[in-house]
Amino acid sequence: MYTLRLFVSRLIGSFSSRRASRRDLDTELSEHLQLLTEENIRRGMSEPDARAAAQREFGGVEQTKEAYRDQRSVPFVDSLVLDFRFAFRMLAKSPAFALVAILTLALGIGATTAVFSVVDRLLFRSLPYAQDDRLVSFGLTAPIEKYEFVLGAGYVDFRHNPGPFVQIAAMQPGIAKCDLTEPNSIRIDCAHVEQTFLPTLGVDPILGRNFASDEDRPKSDATMILTYAFWKDRYGGDPSVIGKIISIDGKQTRIIGVLPANFEMPSLDAIDALIPLALDEDQQRRSNPGVPLRAFGRMKPRSTVAEAIAGLQPFFEASLQSAPAPFRKEIHLAVTPIRDRQVRDARLASLVLLGSVFAVLLVACTNVASLMLARATGRQRELAVRAALGASRARLFRQGLVESLALGVLGGAAGCWIAHLFLKLFVSIAPEGIPRLQQASLDPRVVIFTFAIALISVALFGVAPALTNPNPEQLCGKEVRATAGGFLRQALVAGQVAVSLILLTFAGLLLRSLWNLERAPTGMSSENVLIETVALSTYRR
Secondary structure (H helix, E strand, O other), X not given: OHHHHHHHHHHHHHHHHHHXXXXXXXXXXXXXXXXXXXXXXXXXXXXXXHHXXXXXXXXXXXXXXXXXXXXXXXXXXXXXXXXXXHHHHHHHHOHHHHHHHHHHHHHHHHHHHHHHHHHHHHHHOOOOOOOHHHEXXXXXXXXXXXXXXXXXXXXXXXXXXXXXXXXXXXXXXXXXXXXXXXXXXXXXXXXXXXXXXXXXXXXXXXXXXXXXXXXXXXXXXXXXXXXXXXXXXXXXOOHHHOOOEEEEOOEEEEEEEEOOOOOXXXXXXXXXXXXXXXXXXXXXXXXXXXXXXXXXXXXXXXXXXXXXXXXXXXXXXXXXXXXXXXXXHHOEEXXXXXXXXXXXXXXXXXXXXXXXXXXXXXXXXXXXXXXXXXXXXXXXXXXXXXXXXXXXXHHXXXXXXXXXXXXXXXXXXXXXXXXXXXXXXXXXXXXXXXXXXXXXXXXXXXXXXXXXXXXXXXXXXXXXXXOOOOOHHHHHOOOOOOHHHHHHHHHHHHHHHHHHHHHHHHHHHHHHHHHXXXXXXXXXXXXXXXXXXXXXXXXXX
16 A cells, blocks of 8 residues: 555656646746847847747757657657547547447446456455365255255264364354343344364454363353454444353353454354354264254365365265165265355356356447447548558557547446446345345455456457558548448447347346246245244243
8 A cells, every 4th residue: 555655646746747847848948039039139130030030040849849758758658648638539529429438338347347246255255264265064965955964973073083174163053043131132143163163264363262172061161252243233342341241041151252354154144153062972972863063174285175075985984874774875975165055056147147247248349349440430531641641550559549448447437336336226136045245345356357347348349440441542532431340340240139139038038937936836825924933042941
């Protein structure tokens, strides 16, 4: 951040010093011309003749300024600034074209950015765990349960020799409702986890400490770790809350830590506090197969999922002995990376949706390319004049590309605003169950993506018009047919129609599928039926 501020300050200082040097140059040239004029007047010339003679003797003022600027500045940067000024003037002269092109780009970029802000959280952004690529969920899978689980009788022995894992941890499936009764009663969401849960995830509390091993045993003193949001909301972010004793489910419980603000459960369940799981090993062995648990492990460095599955085979064979014989053929061993466990079926849908909006962006770029090709055809005479005056082919290409870049920057800026509207709409109408949807936002990472997409769009729609070859015959007033541009426009239109038909086909199939799902018979009458969930505290039963 300091480096960026220093660069900006130097850049502003550079522009200020350049303006000051230009003023000094203008003053110096004016004084020099005035001295020559006064000298000519002393020689007996009239004032107009003396000024004209002084200008002839001095030479071209503008040429002198150009030579001075070439010596004191970077010619490429100066000419680029002039190109941008000219590009914005040309856009201002054609407001209808500029408005249509910018709006078309903004819609394509806005839709792509809004979808990326959702998909980025799901598929691309790193998880809030240390070396998250080594974290997996492991256990048994059965037709009645889509997530991996382990049985307590086998797990209490396996955790002492975790095989292919550096460290493992278990938690109680689901989220328990806990009653916090001091100073006023509220119901909070608690997760029962092993003492090794946070170390396995690679997470450290920002205040206090993790559970000690003797606190994760039956009949030990009750402790809890608060989430950052609950700590802020309930206790106002007071650091002195560490060590405070409160009543949870009728038990005196000591607060020993606060989790980081970005902490999230591997199951993505919303919680307020962590509580020790306190497994009784002897009881689990006696009640074979024991309670079901969710298990997570950190694989050894450079190990793979296939190696982890191979290393878990003895544990799997032992667990099968606890299952009823008729169901053993339907039980399988699974090791799933944490990200895959969280995303599940949403991965394919996210990739399809992202591909669809990229296709929409491609259609938008094709539209803008067609508009710019038509505009370039209308400017053939202007380009021919500039070529006749000495503009090189590379210079004309750069000017055309700069005009496209100006459109891309304006389209990207407008696309950010449209993406914000699209994102709010998508979050409000999206169905439940989409992971991390509420976290989607236009943060700096997404804004950088937006302008990267804008630059890619410039490459898609700006290069072909910039390559337009000015024909000198335009200077003679002859009508010249732009065959190459015409063929290119026809190809762009054909490609646009093809991509649009593909998108319409997919949209039609999706709408048909949604219609069929809405009308699928459920086997019961759901009209005027409400569902209510009542959670009863176990300690009061």
